[in-house]
Structures are given as C-alpha cells and as structure tokens.
Amino acid sequence: MTAAEADRLARVALARITEPGHVRLLDLVSDSGAEVVHARLLDHPEIGRRLSAVEPERELAAAAKIGLRFVVPGDDEWPPVLDDLRTAEPVQERGGVPIGLWVRGPVRLDEVGGSLAVVGARTATTYGTDLAADLAATVGEAGRAIVSGAAFGIDFAAHRGAVAVEAPTVAVLACGADRVYPQAHHQMIDHIAAEGAVVSETVPGGAPMRIRFLSRNRIIAALSAGTVVIEAALRSGALNTANWAGRLNRTLMGVPGPVTSASSAGVHQLIRTGAATLVTSGEEALELLGASGEHVLDIPRGKDRPRDGLSHLQRQVLDAVPVARGAPSVSVARVAGLPAEEVHTTLLGLEVRGMVELDGDDGWRLAALAHD
Amino acid sequence: MTAAEADRLARVALARITEPGHVRLLDLVSDSGAEVVHARLLDHPEIGRRLSAVEPERELAAAAKIGLRFVVPGDDEWPPVLDDLRTAEPVQERGGVPIGLWVRGPVRLDEVGGSLAVVGARTATTYGTDLAADLAATVGEAGRAIVSGAAFGIDFAAHRGAVAVEAPTVAVLACGADRVYPQAHHQMIDHIAAEGAVVSETVPGGAPMRIRFLSRNRIIAALSAGTVVIEAALRSGALNTANWAGRLNRTLMGVPGPVTSASSAGVHQLIRTGAATLVTSGEEALELLGASGEHVLDIPRGKDRPRDGLSHLQRQVLDAVPVARGAPSVSVARVAGLPAEEVHTTLLGLEVRGMVELDGDDGWRLAALAHD
Structure with missing residues (x-):
C-alpha cells in the first residue's frame, strides 16, 4: 500500500466516526496527518472500538459502485482553495479543512476554481429567484461554475440558471452525496450528478442535520472565488455562508432589494456594514471576481441624452x-x-x-x- | 455706514450682476472681500456700467417688504458650514461660497445644523416617495431639519414628511426665493415660507435655469450634515447633489431599491462604488448622522426564534x-x-x-x- 493509499483509508475511517467541521479533529489531521491521528484514536477506549469497526476499503468500493469518489488533500483533484480553511476562525464551532469530500459527477473539484457561490433565502420571492437564475446564467456563460446548496428558493434558482446555459454547477449537500435533500429537488440533483458535481463532507448515507448544514456552508464559501447573497432575512442561514466567505477573504457580494421586503434585510445589513459589495447583475459580479483587466465594466452612464x-x-x-x-x-x-x-x-x-x-x-x- | 453694512450692499450688487456658483468671482470675494471686488469691477468698461446701475439699498428694502432677508458671511445667521464650499473642488464649473443667500421664513439658517438633505428622482415611484416621506418624518421627529429642493417626486415627498411631523424644513430653490418653482408646488412652498425657510442664491425675481439648479445643489449639500439619495437614475440631477455631499465630506447615504428598477440604478452605483452608505430607514440615517454615542442602533437581529x-x-x-x-x-x-x-x-x-x-x-x- 502506498502512503497515499494508507492516508486515504485513514481518512475514510475518521470521516465515518466524526462529524463534518469538527474543528479540533480536523486541525489535528491537518497538523499531524490522518494516519497518526487514526493510530492515536485507536487507543481511546470507546472511539477506538468504533474506529476499528470501520472497513474503509469496503466503504470506498461500495461508494465507487454508486459513482462516488472520495477526494482528499494530495489528490490531483483536491482544490488548494480548501486549504484556506486551515487558518480561518471557526463559525458556530464548525471549521477546519475537510477530512475529504465525497463527490459524484463528471466535474472535477480542481476545475471549479474561480467559481461563484450563489446563496440566499429558501423562502425567496420571485424577484429573488428570477435574479438568482439570471445572475447564475450570466456568470455561467462567462465560463465560471456556479456553486450552491440545492435548497429551496435561491439555491435551486442558481443551479437552474447555470443548467440553462449548460454551465458547470456544483451542489454541496448537508446529507451524504449519495442521498437527495430536499426530496423535491431529486431531479435537479440527479441532473447535477450527471453533468456537474454533487459534493458532501458528510459520509455516504448520512442524514441532513443542522450541524451538517453549518459545516456544509463553509465548503460552499471555500470552493468559490466569491459568494453572492440574494435575499436573506436577518437571521438567514445564507448569512452563515456569507460569514465564511468573509473569513476566507473571498469576494462577498449582495444584491439589494426593496427595503420594504424583509427577505432583503440581511443582504442590506451585509452591504451597509461594508461586509459585502452591492452588485445588481451577473456582469457586476464578474467584474468583482475577475483578475485585473478581466471583465472590467464600463461604468454605466445611463441612456444618451x-x-x-x-x-x-x-x-x-x-x-x-x-x-x-x-x-x-x-x-x-x-x-x-x-x-x-x-x-x-x-x-x-x-x-x-x-x-x-x-x-x-x-x-x-x-x-x-x-x-x- | 458700518463695515458690515457696506459689505452687505457690495454683495447685493455683485449678486445682481453675476450667476450663482460663479467660481472665479466667489473665490475673489472670499479672498479679498466683497467691497474690494466691487470697487475693482467698477473699473471694468461693461461690467462696471451694469454694476453701478444696481441700487442695493432699494433692493434690500423691496426684499424686506415681501419678507425676504439677505444672509451674508459675518451675520449671526450665516451657517459656518457654508464656508466649507471655499475649498471644495467645483462640479460642472460651479462652486464657491455663495455671495449671500436670500431667505424667506422663520427658520434661521444657523439653526439647521445637523440637518438631513433628502434628494432623488423627480420621476419617482410610489416606493420612493413613500420611503422619502417616511424617512424625513423619522429624522424630523428626532429634531433634525429636512433640506430639499421642492422639486417633483422625492423632494416634495421629503418636505411633506417633515411637515407631517411639524419638523423644520428648508427648500433651496433655483429661482429667486420670492418665486415658486415648480408652480404645482405653490402651496407647499408657501407653507415652507410660513413655517420653515425658502432659500436661494439666485437674486429675487430670478428664473429657474439649469445653471442655477447645478449651483443650488451645492447649497443643499453644504447646508446639511448628510445627504440621502432615494431613487436616482444613472444620470439624475440628484447625483450632482450627491457628488457635492462627497466633496464636502458630508455623510452620503443611499436607499436601495429593486435592481430591476432603473429609478434606483444611480443609487446602487453610489453604494457599489463606496461613495454612499446603504441605509434602509430614518433610524439608520440618524445613526450615521449622529455624534458618537447618539442614535446608535442595536444591530437588527430579526425576530426571536x-x-x-x-x-x-x-x-x-x-x-x-x-x-x-x-x-x-x-x-x-x-x-x-x-x-x-x-x-x-x-x-x-x-x-x-x-x-x-x-x-x-x-x-x-x-x-x-x-x-x-
């Protein structure tokens, strides 16, 4: 067995007995390597028993059968942007570089550099969903992948906008990458698995739980060069993703709405406090994402008079x-x-x-x- | 005749033969004093003839009869904030400390320090006018005066909001302070003259012209501690006022709207470029205007869950x-x-x-x- 193979197996086993975003464990793995942590935990009376019961080769084989691969640091497919999570401050006690990501679909994670995360309210208005689809389509057509969480509302609209222009799209789930949540998005998630990538830090078969949504949000922010928030109420989960984007020094953007709409209040707060830059279109998002000289817009001057x-x-x-x-x-x-x-x-x-x-x-x- | 009286008469005469915001002349007056400039211009063949034809005592007496006073630097009523115009860069070739301001109404200009200017589109939507009235009422109730230009749309709504809560309001006109423009706002302007202040840099009887609107906008910005822009298309005149607020280091704020509305595009641009801070309510505007410790809002947290x-x-x-x-x-x-x-x-x-x-x-x- 090569060192890389041993490392991967240790990671599969550790992933099985811990939760996504477990800061202390992930820091240990980043510092000492998965095999060292694995060996040390085998000595622990209770955890050791659970750990030794895991059969990582069998897990990998079962996953491969259903089209799931386990991407870990050191793999060609591992996107180096995820390593930014190593030094970022935890949010709500979640954080760290994931032990590995389960991936289903043809899009490789190392090829979605420069992608845009589009997140927002599950209870979005049509104003929000129309904008999300439009913005995702514009950014997708410019050759950038769209990352989101496959949830109701803005997430779904963002994936839909990307799919409409045949742009790569990545759905990061809180449940296992072999599962579907929410069930109503079964067709969309299957389509993304066929054409893009369905990604999860949660082990195959894992159920969606709040702790896993919080962990998942940091992966959405970390995988992307920037995050745009469209419609988020004051305590929306989308603000957790925004928070991560800020901690990871990603470009954070917000699309405003009527100030009379509670659905935009969280976005307005992000802009007001300077955490996010106001954008009104995919073109403006591209300009902020772009390397210098790329996608620099002429300042809109209004109609000629x-x-x-x-x-x-x-x-x-x-x-x-x-x-x-x-x-x-x-x-x-x-x-x-x-x-x-x-x-x-x-x-x-x-x-x-x-x-x-x-x-x-x-x-x-x-x-x-x-x-x- | 006292020196102050001589200065005032020289200013009345100079105001009569020049246009508001004439940068070179106003700079000369600020540097050398009105009497010196007046004497020098008397030597000029054409200007001297026009200047000597002015009868400043008679002008002041005629103005007083219709309730107009001429407020000049050195008067108790002169608001020192206007002197900030001395060093501000001209915008569209207009600038400088006004030679004097014609004022009609009981509110004194030195008592509107800390006021808020509310400006925006003449072709506003009801979204914009409702917000403007609301915001003006909130800020007015907190004891601050509302300054605007009595134009259609946002201006009118701002004055209306202030009047509704019996807060002082100041209308700065492009025509003479004895005139009414637009005619449709005749009742509102009369009401402001009775309860607030109608102000103009243009001589009594002067007609509204574009050059005078541009000059007028700098007075609105200079008189106020901050300016909030509500609905302004990409080349709206309100952006000229916003520009002045920026040059004068006043607090510049913008209320966002739907990105699908062209009426908000100019405001979004101001926020996006960092020129203006996003605000969604009068409370937030007050917080930005307030001295430290004053009007500091709790960060809105959304409903308890x-x-x-x-x-x-x-x-x-x-x-x-x-x-x-x-x-x-x-x-x-x-x-x-x-x-x-x-x-x-x-x-x-x-x-x-x-x-x-x-x-x-x-x-x-x-x-x-x-x-x-």
Whole structure:
C-alpha cells in the first residue's frame, strides 16, 4: 500500500466516526496527518472500538459502485482553495479543512476554481429567484461554475440558471452525496450528478442535520472565488455562508432589494456594514471576481441624452435658458456670460435641434426634450 | 455706514450682476472681500456700467417688504458650514461660497445644523416617495431639519414628511426665493415660507435655469450634515447633489431599491462604488448622522426564534437531530458527541417544547418549528 493509499483509508475511517467541521479533529489531521491521528484514536477506549469497526476499503468500493469518489488533500483533484480553511476562525464551532469530500459527477473539484457561490433565502420571492437564475446564467456563460446548496428558493434558482446555459454547477449537500435533500429537488440533483458535481463532507448515507448544514456552508464559501447573497432575512442561514466567505477573504457580494421586503434585510445589513459589495447583475459580479483587466465594466452612464451631442458653447447657452417662462436672448447672453450675437445664433441652432423654443413674446425657454 | 453694512450692499450688487456658483468671482470675494471686488469691477468698461446701475439699498428694502432677508458671511445667521464650499473642488464649473443667500421664513439658517438633505428622482415611484416621506418624518421627529429642493417626486415627498411631523424644513430653490418653482408646488412652498425657510442664491425675481439648479445643489449639500439619495437614475440631477455631499465630506447615504428598477440604478452605483452608505430607514440615517454615542442602533437581529430560548446543551442536541427521516436517540447522541442518557432526557424536553418529534419507529426528527 502506498502512503497515499494508507492516508486515504485513514481518512475514510475518521470521516465515518466524526462529524463534518469538527474543528479540533480536523486541525489535528491537518497538523499531524490522518494516519497518526487514526493510530492515536485507536487507543481511546470507546472511539477506538468504533474506529476499528470501520472497513474503509469496503466503504470506498461500495461508494465507487454508486459513482462516488472520495477526494482528499494530495489528490490531483483536491482544490488548494480548501486549504484556506486551515487558518480561518471557526463559525458556530464548525471549521477546519475537510477530512475529504465525497463527490459524484463528471466535474472535477480542481476545475471549479474561480467559481461563484450563489446563496440566499429558501423562502425567496420571485424577484429573488428570477435574479438568482439570471445572475447564475450570466456568470455561467462567462465560463465560471456556479456553486450552491440545492435548497429551496435561491439555491435551486442558481443551479437552474447555470443548467440553462449548460454551465458547470456544483451542489454541496448537508446529507451524504449519495442521498437527495430536499426530496423535491431529486431531479435537479440527479441532473447535477450527471453533468456537474454533487459534493458532501458528510459520509455516504448520512442524514441532513443542522450541524451538517453549518459545516456544509463553509465548503460552499471555500470552493468559490466569491459568494453572492440574494435575499436573506436577518437571521438567514445564507448569512452563515456569507460569514465564511468573509473569513476566507473571498469576494462577498449582495444584491439589494426593496427595503420594504424583509427577505432583503440581511443582504442590506451585509452591504451597509461594508461586509459585502452591492452588485445588481451577473456582469457586476464578474467584474468583482475577475483578475485585473478581466471583465472590467464600463461604468454605466445611463441612456444618451439630447445634451450629449452638443458643443461646449451650445451647452453653455442651453444652461442659461430659463426652464419655465421665456427670456430674451440678451438676458440669456448675460447669464451665460457670452456675447449677445453669438448667443442669438446658437439659440437658433438649438431651436432646430428642438432643445429650446420661443415662449410667445417673452423669448426663449427650454423645450421639454432638454430638461434633463 | 458700518463695515458690515457696506459689505452687505457690495454683495447685493455683485449678486445682481453675476450667476450663482460663479467660481472665479466667489473665490475673489472670499479672498479679498466683497467691497474690494466691487470697487475693482467698477473699473471694468461693461461690467462696471451694469454694476453701478444696481441700487442695493432699494433692493434690500423691496426684499424686506415681501419678507425676504439677505444672509451674508459675518451675520449671526450665516451657517459656518457654508464656508466649507471655499475649498471644495467645483462640479460642472460651479462652486464657491455663495455671495449671500436670500431667505424667506422663520427658520434661521444657523439653526439647521445637523440637518438631513433628502434628494432623488423627480420621476419617482410610489416606493420612493413613500420611503422619502417616511424617512424625513423619522429624522424630523428626532429634531433634525429636512433640506430639499421642492422639486417633483422625492423632494416634495421629503418636505411633506417633515411637515407631517411639524419638523423644520428648508427648500433651496433655483429661482429667486420670492418665486415658486415648480408652480404645482405653490402651496407647499408657501407653507415652507410660513413655517420653515425658502432659500436661494439666485437674486429675487430670478428664473429657474439649469445653471442655477447645478449651483443650488451645492447649497443643499453644504447646508446639511448628510445627504440621502432615494431613487436616482444613472444620470439624475440628484447625483450632482450627491457628488457635492462627497466633496464636502458630508455623510452620503443611499436607499436601495429593486435592481430591476432603473429609478434606483444611480443609487446602487453610489453604494457599489463606496461613495454612499446603504441605509434602509430614518433610524439608520440618524445613526450615521449622529455624534458618537447618539442614535446608535442595536444591530437588527430579526425576530426571536424558538432556538433562542434554549440552553447550550439543548442546542447541541437539537443541531444533531435529522431534518428529514428520524434517528434513534443513540445516533443523535453520537453526532452530538454527548452521553446517550443525557441526550435522551434532553430530547424529551425538546419534544415538550415542540422542537423535535417522533417519526414513527425511526426515532427523532426536527419539528417544523425548529427548522430555522
């Protein structure tokens, strides 16, 4: 058996007897290696008994039969971004580099670098789900994978947006990667397993539990170059993922909504406190994700206005024309600080363009076209 | 004649022959004093003729008759915050400390320190106008004046919100302070003149022109401790006021809206670029305006949840209970890393609270109540 094989087997066994995100254990494994920790725990009266009952070769073989692989540090497929979890502060007592990830699907974890996590409320509004699908599709079309948690609401919409443009998408589950949760997303999760990747730190067969959702969220944040939060109430679980993105120095973004919607209150708080940057579209998310020079957007300038086509002189004159009642060209000239004759000629040119109009005998005033 | 009187008359005359926000002239006046500039300009062939035709005493007397006063630097009523305009970079060739402000109404300009400017789209939606009125009322009730421009849309709603709670409100106009623009707001502007203050840098009788709107915006920003922008399209005039607030180191705030609404795009850009801080309510605006210790909000935590009342032990157990299919208490105990007997007792207590339930023969699962 190679050292790598021995390490993998030790990790399978340790994963079986502990919970995802068990900070102390994972730190020990990161520091001393899985085999050392495994050997040490065998001496423990109760844990040792459970540990020695695990048959890791058999687990791996059973997993392989149903298309599950166990990706561990040192594997070619291991994404180095996950190692950032080693130094990040725990959140709600969960943390650490996962002992390994169970993966089902053709997309390799080392190929989703630069991906975007899209998370948010399970009880999302159509405003939120439409935006999530749209944003995921835009980012997916630019060649980046979309990572989410396959939950109701925003998660589902994000996967759907990626699938719609045939972009790779990764679902990180709280239950085992061989299981489906929620059951209603059975078709979507199967599709992701066929075309993308279904990932879990929880052992095969494991049920979804709150402790595992909390652990799972750190994997979503760590796998991605950035996380965008769309609709999250003040205590939404999505804020836990956002928290992880911040601790991991990932780009954290939030899409605002009406301030009258409680579903956006958590996002607004992230933006308000400076934790997240406001984005309104996939293009803006790409700009923030992009390496320098990549995806840099022109600052949106709004529609062109009639004023845009004018010369400096024409603008100076226009700015001095009254909005309401008209004024004679000499008084426009005085306000503009320009010679009366030049102003008169310019006004005639502006009239042709429909920017000013004669107000009976009172003189020139702005035409509606030029009000902005 | 006292020096102060001579200075005031020189300012009245200079104001009559120049436009608001004329940077070069205003800088000269700030540097050398109004009388010196006045004397120098009398020598100019064309300007001198116009200047000597002004009758400042008569102008002041005529103004006084219609309730207008001319407030200049050195007056008790002159708000020192306006002097910040001396060093601020011009925007669109407008800038400088105003030569004086024409004021109509009982509220004194030196008493509106700490006020909030509320500006935004003229073509606002009801989302925007409702929020503007609400926010202005909240800030007004806390004893701060509301400054705006009496325009359609957000401006009007802001004044309306202040008036509703009988808070002082200040309308800074682009036309003369004796005039009304827009005409449709005639009643509101009269009300503000009776209870608050109508202010203009434009001479009495002056018409509203674009150049004067641009100059006016800097007065709105300078008079206030902070500016909040509610609904502004990408090239809205409200962004000009926001720009001034930034240059004057005032607190700049923006209220977000749906990203699908073009009316909020300018606000989102201000927040996204870090120029403005996101606020969702008058309380949050007050917090940002407040001196340290004043109006500091508790961070909103969302509604209390059933979990909040639990002990640490109860939460540990709850976090290990499956969401979907049930699990026996020994398996919950293993996941939680706690003794089986202690977990069993705790589960019974959680059942009484309605947090967990028995799933047939399979064991314990989370009750709907505990899902968040």
